Amino acid sequence: MRKNLFMLEELQELDLKIDGRQGGRQTLLDQMVELDQQVEETRLAVDAKRGELALLEEEKEGLEANLVTEDENIARSEVRQKEIKTQKEYQAVVKEITAARKLKAELEEQILQKSAQAEELTADIAAREADLASLEENMASRKAEIQEGLDRIDRELAADAAAKETTVKAIPASLxxxxxxxxxxxxxxxxxxxxxxxxxxxxxxxxxxxxxxxxxxxxxxxxxxxxxxxxxxxxxx
Structure with missing residues (x-):
């Protein structure tokens, strides 16, 4: 029995070693997942900013279309102004032109604001894209190191499994x-x-x-x- 007990102690040492290696392996796998999550979160943030920029450009295009419409309205009103015969009609057209010019000025101001926001957002996206590229490069190197660690642990686990199999065969199955x-x-x-x-x-x-x-x-x-x-x-x- 004493010999069997010492063999059991040896088996337990192997099992504890295997437990430790498997724990280390899981830690490396978790690190790999965390690295992928970091890259994905950064990529999603860049995509979100691109979406903001696309929406901003769309809003700016809408304002520019409205500006064109107001320019056309002003032009038509100015033509009509030259053909008016009565004071009442003249004042009404002048009022229309004044309102259209005010709206045009507001549209131009909004377009300038959108352009400034788009420029700032474009710079932000460029910086984020550079950070993403750098992160992906660094992550590739780090993941290669982690993979080396995983390969090493797998080799050690294979050796431990072989040693365990040999030890188990030397101990009665009931024990x-x-x-x-x-x-x-x-x-x-x-x-x-x-x-x-x-x-x-x-x-x-x-x-x-x-x-x-x-x-x-x-x-x-x-x-x-x-x-x-x-x-x-x-x-x-």
């Missing part, structure tokens, strides 16, 4: 099954060393008769407190 059940219930630690009369898993004191059984090493001994498998090193004896 492996019990180990796996304990490992699942005890946060990955199924077998622990008995040291100085205590269980190193829960630090509780072990009964003397149980400790004597460990010295003999004939049977499987469980900690009465945490139910983990116990083993005793030869040097401790």
């Amino acid at each position: 492996v099954k019990r180990y796996l059940a304990l490992r699942e219930r005890r946060q990955g630690i199924a077998i622990v060393e008995a040291r100085a009369g205590n269980c190193s898993g829960c630090n509780m004191n072990l009964p003397p008769q149980l400790y004597n059984s460990l010295f003999r090493g004939d049977d499987l001994v469980l900690c009465p407190h945490c139910q983990r498998m116990l083993f005793l090193r030869q040097d401790a004896q």
Whole structure:
């Protein structure tokens, strides 16, 4: 039994190593996703600004069309003004021309404002596009480093899996099954060393008769407190 227990300890060390590597692998995968999200968020921000600019240009074109219409209205009114015979009609046309010119001035002011906003937005988009290009370049380099780390971990996991397979074959199947059940219930630690009369898993004191059984090493001994498998090193004896 003592040999099997030491083999179980070796199996547990391999499992803990695999757990750590898998955790590290998941961290790298999460970093990869985060990098993609950063690029996507930056790209979406650029697209949103482009949408703002397109809407601004559309509004400006509408104002320019209205300005053309007002210019035409003024021109027609000025022609009519020359043909008017009565004072009343003349005053009405003058009023129309005045109102049209006022509206034209307002439209021109709005067009100037839209042009200034469009110019500012165009500069902002250019800066954001430059930032996006730089980010994508940096991210490509960082993702390459992460991929190297993933490849290395995968090689290590493959080696660990092979070593684990060899170790499992050397242990009775019933004992492996019990180990796996304990490992699942005890946060990955199924077998622990008995040291100085205590269980190193829960630090509780072990009964003397149980400790004597460990010295003999004939049977499987469980900690009465945490139910983990116990083993005793030869040097401790």
